[in-house]
Amino acid sequence: MQLYYHPLSTYCHKVMIAVEEKGVSYEPRLVNLFDAEAKAEFRMIAPLGKVPYLVRADGVGVGESTNIVEYLDHKFIRAGNRLIPDDAEAARQVRYYDRICDLYLNQGIAKILIQGLKPEDQRDENAIAEGKAMLDMIYPQLEQAVTDHQWLAGDTFSLADCSAASPLYYCNMMYPFGDYPALCAYYKKLTARPSFAKISAQAEQALKDLGLI
Numbered sequence: 001m002q003l004y005y006h007p008l009s010t011y012c013h014k015v016m017i018a019v020e021e022k023g024v025s026y027e028p029r030l031v032n033l034f035d036a037e038a039k040a041e042f043r044m045i046a047p048l049g050k051v052p053y054l055v056r057a058d059g060v061g062v063g064e065s066t067n068i069v070e071y072l073d074h075k076f077i078r079a080g081n082r083l084i085p086d087d088a089e090a091a092r093q094v095r096y097y098d099r100i101c102d103l104y105l106n107q108g109i110a111k112i113l114i115q116g117l118k119p120e121d122q123r124d125e126n127a128i129a130e131g132k133a134m135l136d137m138i139y140p141q142l143e144q145a146v147t148d149h150q151w152l153a154g155d156t157f158s159l160a161d162c163s164a165a166s167p168l169y170y171c172n173m174m175y176p177f178g179d180y181p182a183l184c185a186y187y188k189k190l191t192a193r194p195s196f197a198k199i200s201a202q203a204e205q206a207l208k209d210l211g212l213i
């Protein structure tokens with residue numbers, strides 16, 4: 001199977017961390033999202049033009065990061081770690097935290113990151129303020145969750161942690177969460193996890209290659 005990805009995309013990181021956790025192999029296909037021609041070519045494969053996009057061994061395309069992880073977790077049910085538990089209530093919790101990581105944590109930091117890529121005099125301060133407000137809303141919720149449990153959605157590593165890891169990586173750089181001790185300890189635990197350590201090292205290299213850090 002092939003995974004179309006960009007090395008800086010948080011949604012791709014979610015899937016790439018999940019793949020590492022499952023221990024399954026794939027062919028990585030980098031899509032240069034900064035190049036119009038590469039994007040047009042990619043649209044012939046993935047009509048929405050969004051990464052991550054998985055092309056399964058049977059040729060069927062699977063879009064949306066969460067869908068991809070759900071597919072992989074079920075398809076390779078006996079490989080590596082289960083990322084969505086069988087228990088319905090535990091699975092609901094995992095999916096809830098996956099959603100709030102995408103919709104608030106990821107969206108919040110994305111607003112800040114997008115403005116950070118622009119020259120200082122062209123930045124939209126309102127967008128930055130909106131991003132910060134979203135993070136100010138979500139940090140306390142995450143702090144409570146990781147105070148109550150060892151991982152974000154319970155006591156085992158799950159899809160929720162795959163979703164939280166990469167946005168927190170960028171938050172740590174751009175809008176740190178130092179006032180939240182449990183969240184800091186959780187992030188430290190994430191960084192020690194081989195799956196996330198590998199993907200964040202790749203992201204760091206890509207940021208360096210693009211001259212962004």
Ligand SMILES: N[C@@H](CCC(=O)N[C@@H](CS)C(=O)NCC(=O)O)C(=O)O
Nearest residue numbers: 009010011049050051052064065066
């Ligand atoms: N909801 C989607 C979001 C995917 C997404 O927004 N990907 C961005 C990169 S982070 C993308 O491909 N952007 C390219 C574009 O919009 O042209 C998911 O979870 O996979």
